[in-house]
Amino acid sequence: MQYLINISDLVEYVGPGSRKYIEGQKVANSNHMMYVGITAETEEQVDILGLCLQNSDLFGNPHELNATILIKAEEEREISCKCSCIGGGLGICKHVVGLLVFLIRTRKDNIESATCTDVKQAWGKLKADAKAMYETVPFERMCHLASGESTYKVHPVSKSLRAQVFQNLVRENCHNILNKSIYLRIKDDTCLFFKRDDNKRVRVTLMDLDGAEREFYYKYVEVTLDSAVSLCIATKTQSGELWMWARMIRISASIAYKFFTPLHNPRNKNETIDWDTKIVKHLNSTFQGNESTSHGIKNEPKARACYEKKTGHTVVQFGSLVNPHVSWLLSSLDGVVISETSSHTIEIKCPDQGKNMTAVDLIKVLPYIKEDDENNKYQLKVKHAYFCQVQLGMFISGIKKCDFIIYSSFDDTCEIIEILYDAELSGEYVRTLQYVYFSHMLRHIAYYGAERLKNAQSSAGKLTPRQALKDISNN
Numbered sequence: 001m002q003y004l005i006n007i008s009d010l011v012e013y014v015g016p017g018s019r020k021y022i023e024g025q026k027v028a029n030s031n032h033m034m035y036v037g038i039t040a041e042t043e044e045q046v047d048i049l050g051l052c053l054q055n056s057d058l059f060g061n062p063h064e065l066n067a068t069i070l071i072k073a074e075e076e077r078e079i080s081c082k083c084s085c086i087g088g089g090l091g092i093c094k095h096v097v098g099l100l101v102f103l104i105r106t107r108k109d110n111i112e113s114a115t116c117t118d119v120k121q122a123w124g125k126l127k128a129d130a131k132a133m134y135e136t137v138p139f140e141r142m143c144h145l146a147s148g149e150s151t152y153k154v155h156p157v158s159k160s161l162r163a164q165v166f167q168n169l170v171r172e173n174c175h176n177i178l179n180k181s182i183y184l185r186i187k188d189d190t191c192l193f194f195k196r197d198d199n200k201r202v203r204v205t206l207m208d209l210d211g212a213e214r215e216f217y218y219k220y221v222e223v224t225l226d227s228a229v230s231l232c233i234a235t236k237t238q239s240g241e242l243w244m245w246a247r248m249i250r251i252s253a254s255i256a257y258k259f260f261t262p263l264h265n266p267r268n269k270n271e272t273i274d275w276d277t278k279i280v281k282h283l284n285s286t287f288q289g290n291e292s293t294s295h296g297i298k299n300e301p302k303a304r305a306c307y308e309k310k311t312g313h314t315v316v317q318f319g320s321l322v323n324p325h326v327s328w329l330l331s332s333l334d335g336v337v338i339s340e341t342s343s344h345t346i347e348i349k350c351p352d353q354g355k356n357m358t359a360v361d362l363i364k365v366l367p368y369i370k371e372d373d374e375n376n377k378y379q380l381k382v383k384h385a386y387f388c389q390v391q392l393g394m395f396i397s398g399i400k401k402c403d404f405i406i407y408s409s410f411d412d413t414c415e416i417i418e419i420l421y422d423a424e425l426s427g428e429y430v431r432t433l434q435y436v437y438f439s440h441m442l443r444h445i446a447y448y449g450a451e452r453l454k455n456a457q458s459s460a461g462k463l464t465p466r467q468a469l470k471d472i473s474n475n
Contacts, residue, residue: 004046004069004103004111005077013079013100014092024097027052031133033102034062034126037114045070049114050099051126054085058134059127063088065099082424086398089427174229174318209438216446221249222327235319238332246320246330248283248452249445251433253331253392255282257385259436260429275440283448292352295409299350303407304335306414307346311403313337315346323396326430328437331393337403344401347390354408359415362408369406369417380404380417387419388429394421395430 014020027033032053040047050065063085070078081091081099088095103111209217223231235243251259262273289297304315315335322330334348354362363369368384371377380387390402400421407414 002107002109004048004108005079005100007104009077009079010097010100010104013081014097020092020094020097023094024101027094027098028101028105033098034130036099036102036106037112039113039115041113043071048099048103048111050095050102052083052095052098053130058130062126063095065095067096067099067103082427084423086395086400086421086423089423089425090430091427174232174321210443212450213442213446216249216449217328217442220449223322223324225324228322228324228327232319232321235332236317238319243320243332245452246322247332249449250322250328250330251437251441253329253389253396254385256329256392256429256433257388258282259441260388260432263432263436275436276444279441279444283444295352295355296348296350299354299407299409300334300348302409302412303348303350303405303414304346306407306412307348307403307405307416310414310416311337313339321393321396323398326396326434328442329392329396329430329433331389331396333393333397334405336397336399342401343399344403345390345393345397345399346403346405347386347393348405348407349386350407350409354406354410356410357408358411359406359408359413363406363415363417366406378415378417380419382425390419391422391426392429395426 014024032055033050034053035049035051037049038046039049046069048065048067048069050067051062052065053062054060063083065081065083065088067079067081070080072078079100081096082088083091083093083095085093085095087093231242231246235246237243259278262278304317307313308315315337317335318333320330320332333345335346337344337346351362351366353365357365363378364371368381368386369378370381372379380390386404390404394400394402402419402421404417404419405414406417
């Protein structure tokens with residue numbers, strides 16, 4: 001076997017759609033794939049490890065890629081990959097495609113064998129090579145820079161202009177966040193979801209859906225980048241008809257876990273899940289809130305202010321965040337912190353117990369918090385709806401860190417738990433939820449959505465969902 005894979009293997013694994021190939025080829029052509037080595041090899045399987053430079057941090061730790069090639073026959077191979085980048089858990093990011101392009105171009109004999117330890121030890125030299133490719137040049141050496149000193153006159157800025165600039169910054173930040181590449185773009189001829197059945201992967205497209213479902217999805221669920229930004233700004237208060245409608249027609253991060261767990265509960269392995277009953281119950285829910293939710297809504301602004309005071313960060317409030325690459329998924333972030341060095345989301349919880357105890361004591365008694373004895377720190381339990389919620393929020397926004405805030409109204413204090421993005425687990429969340437949404441949920445949403453639109457009436461100062469969506473799409 002001269003080459004580990006060929007072009008047909010690449011197409012079979014990645015699927016249709018030109019963007020992934022274009023971006024992956026750019027990675028390969030730019031020499032950003034700093035290292036590729038074989039870490040394990042048998043007659044039936046080859047394991048590959050790759051290191052790829054980060055565009056956003058060229059001299060920082062590289063993206064780590066792992067690929068497994070199962071050799072079933074002379075011309076039959078099965079590929080599985082993952083990458084440490086924000087969308088790498090799904091296994092088809094541009095770095096993975098770049099690695100596969102490298103394998104197509106490079107003879108097997110020219111790929112060295114190495115252990116993970118060897119690669120980590122060699123990173124010092126590889127990092128030096130990266131710095132050599134991207135030498136920092138002082139401004140003085142740039143030919144277009146005029147010599148001599150310049151003087152600038154500072155003009156006062158009015159309050160109205162400052163407010164306008166702030167709104168533009170919010171819009172621009174939202175636009176940049178939503179412009180992340182997650183490689184789940186949905187079109188007629190591209191992969192819609194992967195369904196795992198007897199370890200086989202099945203591709204389904206929108207063209208395979210019922211006509212009414214497909215029409216409803218195109219008309220109301222799918223968003224462009226501009227309309228997603230407008231939706232996010234229009235729903236900043238996280239209330240109102242449009243906010244409720246946007247959540248009804250999608251899977252919201254806050255309720256996603258209840259649709260994820262049935263397929264990952266061993267007790268359901270040999271039983272048929274009654275998805276129709278579960279989904280109809282969800283869509284017909286009459287829950288309007290209770291004392292606990294009222295306490296949370298009332299204290300969320302106080303918690304945000306407490307967090308800003310404690311950390312020195314400024315929180316930008318967003319509305320419903322929908323990424324055009326995964327229009328069926330939604331997250332209502334409690335805020336985003338954007339700084340020169342890093343960005344992270346925040347998730348605020350104001351438990352009832354916080355009425356009678358400080359945040360320091362509160363964090364010790366919450367059932368979804370556990371103490372890490374080794375680091376003497378508190379962590380959010382992985383097998384909990386809140387963990388799924390924050391991971392999906394990071395997946396949709398493309399941000400790799402979340403500050404989970406627990407607030408006590410007793411003494412106006414808060415405790416903060418840092419949660420890092422888990423690409424592998426988030427990929428599992430998304431694959432499962434995507435299957436549930438398109439296989440079981442969309443037909444019910446299309447029916448209930450059509451009925452709701454039919455019965456919606458305009459009232460003074462209020463738009464029906466149809467009118468609101470039309471206005472947003474025109475902005």
